[in-house]
Amino acid sequence: MSALVGERTRAGRLGDSITRPDGTAKVQGSFQFSSDLNAENCLWGATLRSPHPSARIVSIDLSAAYRISGVEAIVTAADVPGQATYGLISQDQPVFASDVVRYVGEPIAAVAADHPETCRRALEAIVVVYEVMAPLTDPERVLDGSHPPIHPDGNLIRHQRVLCGDANATGPIVVEGTYEIGMQDQAFLGLEAALALPDPGAAGVELYVATQWLHEDQKQIAACLGLAPAAIRLTLGGVGGAFGAREDISLQVHTCLLALRTGRPVRMHYSREESFLGHVHRHPARIWMRHHATADGLLVKVEARMVFDGGAYASTSSAVLINAVTHTQGPYRCPNAVVDGYAVRTNNLPCGAMRGFGVVQACFAHEGQMDRLAAACGIDPVDLRLRNAMVIGDKLITGQVIENVAPVERCIRETAALPLPDEPVGGHDRNTMRLPGGAGRTADAGHIRRGIGFAVSIKNLMYSEGFDDYSTARCRLADGVVTLKFATSEVGQGFVTIAGQIARSVLGVDEVVLGTIDTGVGSAGSTSASRQTWMSGGAVNAACLKVRGLLFDAVAALYHVDANSLSIEGSDIVGASGALRVSVLEASTGLEFDETVEYRHKPTEDLDDNGQGDCHTAFAFVAHRAVVDVDPELGLVKVIQIATAQDVGRALNPLSVLGQIEGGIAQGLGLAVMEEIIMSEGRVRNPSFTDYLLPTFLDMPSVVVSLIEEPDPIAPLGAKGVGEPPTISSTPAIVAAIRDAIGRPLDRVPVRPIDIIG
């Protein structure tokens, strides 16, 4: 059912900027997203959600809803046949709330009916009696122990300390600040949607769903349904963006449960408002940092206290927290550290994965600190960062040694060297729409001040803390055509392009057919943590190499040459002596090679109580320079240009890399100046795109990019993940530029007009 099935990717090898196989369909509107899926005799599903952030459920009465003609099934917690709860790390979140509700939007029941309108009326007819309680919304109340537990697992999800070197070390220069990061939404455009097709006799179910990790969904759904994982077959529905919001279960179990209950196909879609309540968000955080440095600006020690609001359920909060605390120092050498990080449970919306995964929050704080330090030392902010830039062999505050390519200095120098915008305030055409305020024409050039800001970041790639992180790929070569099969979720990042490029480069073929992305092959792991090019790319590469080995063996046997002397040149197999040249098509005609490979990165360790351990796999680096125009009187901002030099290892598809960089910057800009889920007393005030503002074309600046290509020997293709870094330091660079323009500190994102006018 995916538009990618059987799609032949266009010719192109590693390093080529080929276009996406699904690009034209998406632009023309013919791509089938998961919300477009349908089946004969299909019912609609809908979810009843809690209107309260904290309440005891006294009773649930379904009788009136069942009397509505067209209602086929209503399920509640009592109907969950397997495990009552689910979750990525700890299984603490109920499929349906039964005794208490812990956040606004928590599912209580799901309905299957003949029409969405019938569903709506059924939801209205379900009578839930609540005993409303005061919500716990302030994370500090968790830490001071003044609030009783709101969940059997307690209110503290995780505390992690990092102690490194001498805790009493100090320096002549000390700067400190407290930084706040608001709750950002992933705001993918393709809303949550799934179609479930039940097997006869409710023995199993087939689920088409937009997700980031088919096999993890399979595992969690099976546990909740009380079925074997093999009984749940998942196929990737067309995904319209993910950014972390599709890592957790949302409607998967509900849809399957309704299909099994009714024996009919069920489709379920979220609305935009429901989506804001139905997936996890970026953690709001409050971070205090104190940096100690020499008079020359060399870091002596960093201290930090980080509080991440995980909301009502754990999701990936503990891993997000670990990312934050282990990235406290940023991409800088720092011999001593004392860091305490807390992820807490509240009655706010659950938070979990979002592009940058904890590092976004840490980076906003450490980059604010680097600018404070530069000012205190009287050193240029770029120069200060260069003095502290880490290199291969440097030790992190966790004791882990950086083993992979670490071109931090190059990132900084090349970013600083990129040309500044040549246009004056308002542009060459003096159009007021180019000024802050945009189409509102609020300013004239004389009202505007320009500022420049700089920020650098380090981001771990792949999964951490001892997780068995692997990806599976299958490669079949027959008659000169390669067929690849993997369960790697294509969420828009472009693995469907990269996979074909790898196969063409390794095997010298032109035609690569991509199999359906489903659970018919082993797990690929999650499309997150900037990991799929490395992990699934590594798996596809290894599978193709294995097939190539078999092909070379066959050619060697046929032509009586040494298989080790053979190589691929264009679309031919050639011998070392030059005597042999046979096309891959000819050599593979009548033969079939079919190999499946699991690729793993080197194992990682847990952190000990002092936060020491080789918990991460590899790192990528990036620098951003922002130029902004600010209207100080109205507090409005227009970002004029972002310059960036990014450590990509090797650009396997430069066009695709550029897409990630520009998109990531748009998301970083959003967090810097407009994107925030505003909550008060546990309720969302702005669950719509009318009031949750995303950058438009007029908000997006020009982006000047330098790709730093130093192939990483640790990476299977030399390529690092590129998806997250653009989001991470673009935000602090923009805020630094606003500070530069107005000459005052700004310690909170998104920066609001009132923060600027002061």
Add this chain to the structure above:
Amino acid sequence: MNALVPTQLDEALRVIGTHPDALVVAGGTDAMVEINAGHRRPRMVIAVNRVAELRSWTYDPAGATVRIGAAVTYSELMESPLAELIPALAEASRTVGSPQIRNAGTLGGNLGTCSPAGDGLPVLAALGAVVHLASATRERSLPVSDFMVGVKRTALEADELITAITIPVLAGWQGYSKVGVRNAMVIALASACLATDVTTSSVRLAVGSVGPTIIRCADAEAFAGESVSFARRSATPATVARFGELAAAASHPIDDHRATAAYRRHAVGVLASRLLRRAFPND
């Protein structure tokens, strides 16, 4: 939900008269948001965007007025020659939504919704527009300031349709500004339209999003009329500052999740001062 799609004005007025509970939509850019969000569930919708009489506009040079059909879209208001006749309305129209919204949304719809943040409304208020209403049995016209009663409340009766808006064509600079936290496609936190009339040496100022409905700032207008020089196109810095203070004083905004009342009041004062400076660029 049933829909009627009249193509002629008399037919439209007749069906509105026989279905007084029906929801009348033109572009539907406000109504569909409410329907999709489940806030409004009309049994009957009457779509008037295909009524030919509502889709056109006429210019009367002798009377110095433009009569704009209620279903003329924002995109059409941005085009020449309308944009030259009423520049502030073209500027306000450009701030509405996205191109798709501007292609569908209409000036009549802006009036019918009567949101305090309606982008066309400060322009209509500043220029002293007249709203024409009709039912199957009667017609009437009233000043836009009388038409707008409160937050999303108007003088429109259940059997009436907004058919057209007559807008005076003034000689003199006019402009519109709007503050939002995004550079386009955003709801106004504060907005203002300033229009000058050289024939009467008067300045008009109307502000939006800072009260239950659009506010004409009489004190600011009177002050500016006495303080600026039309001949030299000049205003002193003190005049510009005072004009902003008077505009802010005339506003009575609320706190909500979009902005604080204090910010809205501050912003509308800044907009008023800057618009006055654009109209009178010399010190």
